[in-house]
Amino acid sequence: MVLEIWKQLKKNNVEPIYLLFGTESFLINETKQLLIQKVLSDEEIDFNLSTYDLEETPIEAAIEDAETLPFMGEKRLIILQNPVFLTSEKQKGKVEHNIGKLETYLAEPAPYSVVVFAAPYEKLDERKKITKELKRKAVVGEAKRLGETDLKAWIKDRTTSNGVQIQEDAINLMLTLTGTNLFMLASEVDKLSLYAGDSNRIDAEMVDKLVARSLEQNIFTLIEKVVQRKVDEALRIYYDLLKQNEEPIKILALLAGQFRLLYQVKELARKGYGQQQIAGALKAHPFRVKLAAGQARHFSDEELAKIMKMIAHADYQMKTGGMKKELLIEMFLFNLTRN
Template sequence: MPIWRNIEKKQFSPIYLLYGTEAFLINETKQKLIHSVLTEEEMDFNYSVYDLEETPVETALEEAETFPFMGEKKLVILHNPVFLTAERSKDKVEHNVKKLEEYVADPAPYTILVLTAPYEKLDERKKITKLLKKNAEVMEANKLHDKELKTWLRARAAANEVQIDEEALEHFLIIAGTNLMMLASEMDKLSIYARDEQRITREIVDQLTARSLEQDIFALVDKVVTGKIEGAFRIYYDLLKLNEEPIKILAVIANQFRLIYQTKELSRKGYGQQQIAGFLKVHPFRVKLAIGQSKNFSDEQLAAIMGMLADSDLQMKTSGMAKPLIVEMFLFKLQSLIK
């Protein structure tokens, strides 16, 4: 990300606007700023944080306009500027947004002001939003699509002085999921393990990466689709050993097939991967995987599978049958259906 490169080079903007729903990216960028702008000794005197749901923006700006003490720069972070959105503020705090407009037009040269807005969209009609988009360094922190996610992971590996093979990277995303906090933690773990060879291979990914329930279910469905029913049951029994509830496993299987059905239908209507992800509000990489799986099913098969899942769910809730057996029966029926 260009904004990170400039921060690492200590090329700072007087104002940053970090907005979007990917909290991990916002927090990581904020941490990069903190560690790049201030030393540990300066933190006590030149670092301030304000929650704009509790504090008027003009109070925070008074701090921003005050000279730093025992340092060249000060860092002022403003959380939750709801006045940048079309939402009506529910709190009782009134903000002098005019004061912020004046500050954005002529910021203090010794202060770095950071606004973190955890909102999917800003109100582009508002004067303050337009001013920030024009004068601030802006980072939109929303869900990364496939290419961006891979670039981000390669950069994280490189920061740990290792490289990851393309096949290993693809496999890593399939089994680790799309939660950035989890991905960062797992990539750091792989990097430490591979530091001597400076290379992360698919074998290392397989050996060390923790799998999410959703990714285990994806692999389970994939095993059934490719006729590897023994592999599917092995995953299922492993999940039971990990004390995953059968009713939860069935629910995640249903979610996966619902996604497969929806992506197949939307693809037929001409929607692209990013459009489908936005419409269904799921990660673009999950959409990519679901599109790949959808090619193995006809419309009739998917309709039948959704019916089977509904029947299994009803059995879970109303029959006296052992719950693990209900999932087993569904898997056997699924195998027979797609042969």
């Protein structure tokens, strides 16, 4: 994983060729930024950093750049975006790549250049000779979705890099409130680090006070209030969403998605699936599955089936103008907590 590359870079261990692939764009971007910091000084960036989009530029042009001596510095950094020739996907545009030129470079890379392939693809075509050769010669980092343990370690590492310590319960609350999107988490961690100031400490109270809730997270919290049969608090969240100009039909769609997840998690757990297996089957993050499993325990199969029928009825009423949209969800919430 790219996290292993970060550890090596922080020890100033820089290799001549890197291959970053995967769909977690935040991790790829962070790795590129870390490489820039480690390879080039601020003064050298304008002269010795080059970025190529391989959907628009042939690979031989980038290789020629990598073979050029650095100007006013010791190293060049060449970032190659979208190397689609490493996949089985059909190449966009009419760019033809001289793969033989790349193979020659891989056999003897320039000692003064660092070449980074940034491949935003879930899989590479392992049948291709060039893919095999590149993986053999390069330091490979897969940018895949982080599990709960890695997410917590990443949050702790980022706060430490900011010169701040974060408590374990604060990490748990942040994940619950923000979700697992790394762009959002990074923004919240950096904001909290600044707020911590001289105390150099982030606690759960600070997280609860300052962390922004996504719409999806507000829906999750709303359902949590339903689970606890706290109708007044559930309605307060709903009214706040309306004040934020969230559309009732969108709120209902998210409610339907969350209750559907509860039903699916409950059903798969009954079949003996573990949380990781459920996450894979539903293509959901394991942390989200873990939270859903906790909520699902409070509903029977019959209750969840009835709730889905209630949502379907409310959706029909909204789309046919049978009743005021805002009132339909209000009644839905009242019925939920009463049941």
